[in-house]
Amino acid sequence: MKLRLIEKSDLDLFVQNLINDYQVDGVKRKEGSFLYGSIKSPEELCLDFDCTVIPPKKYFLPPEETLFQFTSSPALQVTPVMESNPFILFGVHPYDIKAINQMDRIFARGVPDPHYLKRREAALIIGVDPTKVAPRSFWADMGAATVSEGFDLMLTDIGESFIVEIGSNKGRSLLEQHAKPRPATRNEARERVGIRSRISHICKKRGFAFPKREIPTLLEHSWKKFFWEEQASKCLSCGTCNLVCPTCYCFDVQDNIDLDLVHGERVRRWDGCLLHDFAKVATGENFRETRASRYRHRFYRKGLYLFRLLDDMACVGCGRCASACLPDIADPVNLFNKLREDEK
Amino acid sequence: MNQPMLEDSPYLPKWAEITRIEQLTESEKLFEMRLVSGEPLGHTSGQFVELSVMGIGEAPISISSAPTENDVFELAIRKVGNLTTAIHSSVTGDRVGIRGPFGTHFPVEEAKGKDLLFVAGGIGLIPLRSFIRFVLDHRDEYGEVMILFGARNPSERLFLHELEQWEKREDIIYLDSVDKSGPGWKGNVGVITTLFSKIHVDSSRTYCIVVGPPVMYRFVILEAKAKGIPDRQIFLSLERKMKCGIGKCGHCQINHLYVCQDGPVFRYTDIFDLEEAL
Ligand SMILES: Cc1cc2nc3c(=O)[nH]c(=O)nc-3n(C[C@H](O)[C@H](O)[C@H](O)COP(=O)(O)OP(=O)(O)OC[C@H]3O[C@@H](n4cnc5c(N)ncnc54)[C@H](O)[C@@H]3O)c2cc1C
Ligand code: SF4
Ligand code: SF4
Ligand code: FES
Numbered sequence: 001m002k003l004r005l006i007e008k009s010d011l012d013l014f015v016q017n018l019i020n021d022y023q024v025d026g027v028k029r030k031e032g033s034f035l036y037g038s039i040k041s042p043e044e045l046c047l048d049f050d051c052t053v054i055p056p057k058k059y060f061l062p063p064e065e066t067l068f069q070f071t072s073s074p075a076l077q078v079t080p081v082m083e084s085n086p087f088i089l090f091g092v093h094p095y096d097i098k099a100i101n102q103m104d105r106i107f108a109r110g111v112p113d114p115h116y117l118k119r120r121e122a123a124l125i126i127g128v129d130p131t132k133v134a135p136r137s138f139w140a141d142m143g144a145a146t147v148s149e150g151f152d153l154m155l156t157d158i159g160e161s162f163i164v165e166i167g168s169n170k171g172r173s174l175l176e177q178h179a180k181p182r183p184a185t186r187n188e189a190r191e192r193v194g195i196r197s198r199i200s201h202i203c204k205k206r207g208f209a210f211p212k213r214e215i216p217t218l219l220e221h222s223w224k225k226f227f228w229e230e231q232a233s234k235c236l237s238c239g240t241c242n243l244v245c246p247t248c249y250c251f252d253v254q255d256n257i258d259l260d261l262v263h264g265e266r267v268r269r270w271d272g273c274l275l276h277d278f279a280k281v282a283t284g285e286n287f288r289e290t291r292a293s294r295y296r297h298r299f300y301r302k303g304l305y306l307f308r309l310l311d312d313m314a315c316v317g318c319g320r321c322a323s324a325c326l327p328d329i330a331d332p333v334n335l336f337n338k339l340r341e342d343e344k
Numbered sequence: 345m346n347q348p349m350l351e352d353s354p355y356l357p358k359w360a361e362i363t364r365i366e367q368l369t370e371s372e373k374l375f376e377m378r379l380v381s382g383e384p385l386g387h388t389s390g391q392f393v394e395l396s397v398m399g400i401g402e403a404p405i406s407i408s409s410a411p412t413e414n415d416v417f418e419l420a421i422r423k424v425g426n427l428t429t430a431i432h433s434s435v436t437g438d439r440v441g442i443r444g445p446f447g448t449h450f451p452v453e454e455a456k457g458k459d460l461l462f463v464a465g466g467i468g469l470i471p472l473r474s475f476i477r478f479v480l481d482h483r484d485e486y487g488e489v490m491i492l493f494g495a496r497n498p499s500e501r502l503f504l505h506e507l508e509q510w511e512k513r514e515d516i517i518y519l520d521s522v523d524k525s526g527p528g529w530k531g532n533v534g535v536i537t538t539l540f541s542k543i544h545v546d547s548s549r550t551y552c553i554v555v556g557p558p559v560m561y562r563f564v565i566l567e568a569k570a571k572g573i574p575d576r577q578i579f580l581s582l583e584r585k586m587k588c589g590i591g592k593c594g595h596c597q598i599n600h601l602y603v604c605q606d607g608p609v610f611r612y613t614d615i616f617d618l619e620e621a622l
Contacts, residue, residue: 067355070398076439078398080353110605111354111590223619250594253355253587257399264399266355271587273594281585282403282425285558287620301597308600 004181051134055246099246136319141207232295242272357441396441406471465556494536547572
């Protein structure tokens with residue numbers, strides 16, 4: 001692996017050069033929290049955040065997106081809408097890259113979804129290793145402390161400079177054309193290893209009290225437990241845990257029609273399996289009528305259903321659900337640890 | 345990311361023109377359609393389409409005609425909500441959007457040379473009719489054919505003309521029943537499972553195909569098993585909320601399966617132990 005190095009004092013110039021040539025989005029600080037947004041000048045870009053409120057999935061699966069536009073008169077006509085403007089996403093933590101990698105597989109498997117895939121292909125991802133751990137994160141225990149793919153460049157803060165790992169040819173030319181990198185020395189490379197293991201160590205303070213590979217089997221034996229009803233009794237069915245999760249991608253499809261009743265568009269919007277009507281059909285039948293069944297579905301989906309499709313759990317340990325859930329019952333660490341206790 | 349990039353959105357419908365409309369019952373209408381492009385729909389019995397009216401939305405609807413009637417196809421639709429109400433107010437010549445066909449199909453090939461026991465509850469007859477019509481068009485390729493149809497009351501019976509013909513045919517057995525009798529009804533009264541005592545099946549060579557409301561499956565499967573029909577020769581079609589038809593939106597998920605792609609037709613042995621399936 002060839003690692004490069006850029007001095008911190010050169011970072012602003014790198015960012016500025018990118019801004020000159022590309023649409024750049026990255027993490028910004030706003031009233032004590034961190035949010036992805038458009039970066040117009042290097043000072044706006046924050047690289048020492050712990051965790052953003054909303055994951056970067058919004059860049060590939062926007063909260064609402066037009067699938068096509070239609071006109072119903074004089075003749076019926078539809079025009080697909082697919083956005084693929086190149087952009088740079090600067091500052092994505094490895095756990096979020098892992099989530100994007102999973103989502104790539106979901107949207108490419110079976111019938112590919114070009115609305116997602118085109119946006120994804122248009123993006124250049126510059127990852128960054130975390131320097132801080134959010135209070136509820138447990139990505140180290142989820143095997144998401146580092147990723148080997150899914151980024152074009154990956155930055156690690158080693159004090160006075162950033163180590164830069166090149167993840168793709170696009171990333172290489174981006175770096176060479178917009179910054180002044182030099183090869184990293186062996187010592188500097190070793191420093192990266194040390195920094196990574198220190199931050200992982202901090203993150204490992206939260207995690208499962210048993211090996212996480214046992215979670216799918218644990219779930220296989222836990223379906224009928226009263227446990228779920230107990231846990232879900234405080235659930236507000238608000239769907240926030242779905243909204244903030246980087247591996248939740250369910251959507252609803254709806255038509256919007258203009259006041260002229262001629263023009264309109266079909267859109268998709270984020271949906272959430274915790275919401276009451278998620279599985280309800282027109283005849284009134286609701287395939288997940290109870291709060292407990294919806295609450296349980298989310299954990300089964302993360303720990304077992306998608307595990308069967310991806311061979312990996314669909315949770316990367318960001319802890320966003322845990323911080324966002326008002327009654328604080330959405331945290332996978334607490335839930336699976338309790339479930340395991342309950343089994344004994 | 346090196347998967348092939350498709351330019352075509354899988355969410356974009358093709359146009360179909362409504363060529364005939366028939367009122368089936370108070371709340372169901374039959375729509376015969378043809379793809380405007382002239383190409384055949386190309387379905388196999390048991391599959392469904394996503395039907396759309398621009399400005400209203402989309403809904404999954406089973407294809408009720410047999411694949412053999414190829415340049416046109418038929419959908420039978422119960423009026424229950426936004427899309428279905430909009431389509432009920434359309435007229436011959438109107439254009440609608442069609443995506444698909446989607447999903448798995450009945451064991452049309454596998455059951456060749458075997459006996460067939462069709463069990464339809466209510467509008468479950470809509471998808472089953474496609475297979476039944478196919479079998480009747482290829483009568484000599486299948487063994488015994490039995491059809492059991494149950495409706496809540498006489499006024500909810502669909503395809504009356506066809507039911508009459510099926511009843512008259514010598515080469516098939518057709519039996520029906522209603523849960524609650526009504527004016528002029530002289531037939532069987534009772535839930536659909538009561539019809540099982542009236543038939544004899546050669547269990548090892550019988551394929552049982554069941555489509556009906558969710559509550560019906562458990563009871564019908566018990567009857568089929570009691571007749572000795574092997575689990576792997578029982579097929580059913582499941583209904584779930586659907587929004588995309590291509591395994592993405594998550595609405596139709598049962599366990600790791602997506603009903604829109606891995607179903608709607610399932611072999612009983614593939615789902616009998618799946619939580620939330622039956
Ligand atoms: C595989 C399959 C085949 C079907 N075949 C037929 C058929 O042949 N004839 C028929 O009359 N009905 C059929 N249905 C049921 C039909 O899809 C619903 O009645 C229809 O979606 C109601 O839509 P709406 O817009 O009128 O109702 P609304 O209540 O306004 O529904 C809004 C949206 O929710 C979703 N939705 C609601 N109910 C259902 C449902 N039962 N299944 C899936 N999605 C739903 C749809 O996307 C729908 O557009 C089938 C359902 C499935 C899953
Ligand atoms: S678990 Fe928490 S965040 Fe999720 S729906 Fe329930 S109350 Fe809302
Ligand atoms: S389930 Fe919670 S911790 Fe896991 S990826 Fe989703 S939001 Fe993050
Ligand atoms: S209908 Fe969207 S996943 Fe099946």
